Amino acid sequence: MGAQIDLGGGEALKRRINDLGIAVRCNSQTTQMRPRRGSQDVARLDFADGGTLPVDVVVVATGITARDDLVRSAGLATGARGGAIVDEGCRTQDPDVWAIGEVACIDGKVVGLVAPGYAMAEVVVDRLLGGDATVPAPDTATKLKLQGVDVASFGDAFGRTEGAVEIVWADPIGGTYKKLVMSDDARTLLGGVFVGDIAPYASLRPMLGRELPGDPGAFLLPEGTGAPALELPDEATVCSCNNVTAGTIRSAVTEHGCTDVESVKSHTTAGTVCGSCLPLVKKLTNTELVRAGVEVSNALCEHFDLSRAQLFDAVRVAELHTFSAIIERFGRVPEDAAGPGRGCDICRPTVASILASQGNGHVLEGEQATLQDTNDALLANIQKDGTYSVVPRIPGGEITPAGLIAIGEVAQDFGLYTKITGGARIDMFGARAEQLPEIWGRLVAHGFESGHAYGKSLRTVKSCVGSTWCRYGVQDSMSMAVLLELRYRGLRSPHKLKIGVSGCARECAEARGKDVGVIATEKGWNLYVGGNGGFTPRHADLLAEDLSDDDLLRAVDRFLMYYIRCADRLQRTAAWVADLEGGIDELRRVVLEDSLGIGADLDAAMARHVDAYEDEWKAVLDDPEKLRRFSSFVNAPAMPDPDLAWADRRGQIRPATPEDHASGTTLLRSPTAARTDLETIR
Structure with missing residues (x-):
């Protein structure tokens, strides 16, 4: 370091x-x-x-080395520490060859950061188009996380500039260190170092080389103590990865009609690489919207002025159990609405999720059934060909030979495509809606239950074999994975949830890429939260270390329930933790130290969920009224139309048999019209 x-x-x-x-x-x-x-x-x-x-193991960390084999084999000059020697325009000694990024050695240095690499790429493009751009001084600002401890630095972090003065805030008890390097008149910011508390980094780094307003020491004080507000100049760089300035972000709002962070990211590319600038991007976006007279609203939709978190608490406190009662009490109906209290595609599924999270009975019970989206309405994921997937729960990936045979027989009898997933499940694809009850009837009879692949709920708990089988395992990750999956199955939330449990630090279950990651240690379990493998993959943050089984369950209970209560609609845990004021430290205080005094309430809420759980598909099979939802037509015959035709890839056509219908094969209209349909399909 x-x-x-x-x-x-x-x-x-x-x-x-x-x-x-x-x-x-x-x-x-x-x-x-x-x-x-x-x-x-x-x-x-x-x-x-x-x-x-x-020692038993030695790990040698030596930094980066340029992969310059091609450079050397081409006979091009290389630097003392590797990399192709280039001039200020990134051109090597061969006028037809340029080099950028970690393979380029400029002024005797190789820079292993993304932002200088992008800057070099822009210089080369300019030179290829006839320009004379030169490589700017590299932006070596870094923001790192070492063993769960935040570290950041930028600019002249060591105060080497002549006449530079240093302003330091150190809290040995709290484990934080913050330093600003200023010009000799203490007005111009030259650099900074942050350990433990890096909150000032995002807003101060773009001010590098500029005057700070007021007393610069105020920017190092703990949050909430009245540091001066910073007004970034338009030319200040906000996103160093993509070289996006504050002015570009402001113009995205004022000139290009962007009204939220996602549209600003899409238009400017800010925050799309490492994501560390997103808090500042959000602040600039909202500030500019307010200046433009646009109200920055957290309203759920046109029917509710409350945010999802506010509506969750309102429904909980008022003890409401239907959408009609909720919109009458807390919402409004536009004058041009087609009917009283109909809501929209945003608020109806959101209210459905809120009610399900608060133990309001089966999701297809009464009025709740009308709130569900396509997948929840049929308790299955619709696929691109209009068929559905069937995904039984397999806790911990453990399954008996009889269970495997049962799944195989169902897939074979109904002609379903099968796939073993990365989440220890066996997915079956190609089921028609009217086939779902019969398929699930057979699976439930063999002891399977819904895997909730269709809902905004717990999907899977991935696990390695841990100490049960693995020679490296230090804890029984299999048993813990099964315990967690059975505890949180059916838990509805703002977005889907995935959990991973690894039996040792080798991390075979990829727990740090999950919403909740549990990694075994010699002393217990380390708990990570807020990871995901979505559009912007993110490693989870360390929340607690060396927890006992009971302490781990309590911490996960509280984290999940706090997330369910506070997150926005369709907000993943990763984004929620990032947006949480105070970040992971504040989350740690709430979950582990009960700083808000709601720990017992969160514990009780999870206990109610565990006690009230029922398999959604078994409940459907036991209720004739719910089963009616799975008929394709009100007057659909028990047997599909025998006049449908079957055609193979070679164009051979024959009348469809009952086996064809059971297999889920795509059938054509009739033998007489089949050839026309076949040509259309082709």
Whole structure:
């Protein structure tokens, strides 16, 4: 970290890492790695000061090295530490060859960051078009997370500029260190270092080289103590990855009609690489909308002025159980509405989710059934050909031979396509809506239940085999995965949820890419939250370490219930944690320290969910009224039309048989019209 933070920041980081149970030695030069007697395995490190350290594994971190094999084989000059030597226009000694990014050595340096690479690419494009652009000084600002500790630095972090002065805020007890490097008159910002608390980084980094308003020390005080507001100039860079300025973001709102962060991201590309600038992008967007006279609203839709979180609490406190009662009490109906209290495609599924999250009975019970979207309405995911998928729950991926045979027989009898997923499930595709009850009837009879692949709810709990089978496993991840899946099955939420449980630090279950990640340690479980593998993949943040089984369940209970109550509509846990004021630290205080005094309420809410759980498909099979929803037509015969025809890929046509109907094969209209239909399909 010597290239990123100064001595004071290093000491703060060292204390934070020591608190995690990891010993740190600084200023120690390793002179020799000694093997174990009679073996090539390393056993001891010898240091220059005469000290030694017994070891089992040694990991050597040496930074980046340019992949310049092609450069060398072409006979081009390379730098002392690798990389093709280029001039200020990124051209090598061969006038027809350019190099950019980590393979380019400019002024004797190779820069391994994304923003300088993009800047070099722009220079090359300009040169190819006849321009004379030159590579600017690289933006070496970095924002890192080391063992769950936030670290950031930018500009002249070491105060090497002549006459520079340093302003430092250090809190050894809280484990934070913040420093600003200013010009000799303490007005112009030259750089900064942040450890533990990097909240000022996003707004201060774009002010590099500019005057700060007021006392610069005020920007280092804890949040909420009245730091001056920063007005970024238009030319200040907000997104260094894509070189997007504050002015570009403002013009996206004022000149290009962008009215939210997502549209600004799409128009400007800001925040689409590492995402660290998104809080500032959001702040600039909302500020410009307010200036333009546009009200920045958190309203759910035209029918509700409340946000989803506000509506959740309102419904909970008022103990309402129907959409009609909710919209009458807290919403409004536009004058041109087709009927009283009909709502829209935004608020109806949202209210359905809120009611389901609060234990309001079966999702297809009474008025709730009319609120569900396409997938929840039939308890199955519709596919692009109009058929549906059938996904039974397989907790922990454990399944008996009899269960495998049952799934295989169902898939074979109904002609379903099968796939083993990355979430320890067996998916079956190609079922028609009217076939779903019969398919599920057979699966339920063999002990299977709904896997909830169709809802905004818990999808899967992925697991490795852990200490049950794996020689590296330190905890029983299989049993924990089964426990978590059975505990949270059917839990409705603002967006889908995925959990991973790994039996050791080798992370075979990819837990840090999940909304909730559990990783075994020698002392218990480490809990990570807010990860996902969606459009913007994100590693989860460390929430707690070395938890017992009971403490882990309590922490996950509270995290999930707090998310369900507070998140916006269709907001993943990753985005919710990122938007949460105070971030992961505030979440840690709420979940682990009960800072809001709602811990018991969250515990009770999860207990009610666990006690009230019922398999949605079994409940449908036991209720003739619910089963009626799965008929294609009111007067549909028990057997499909025998006049339909079957055609193979070679164009051979014959009347459809009952087996064809049962298989789910796409059938044509009739033998006489089949050839015409076949040509249309082709």
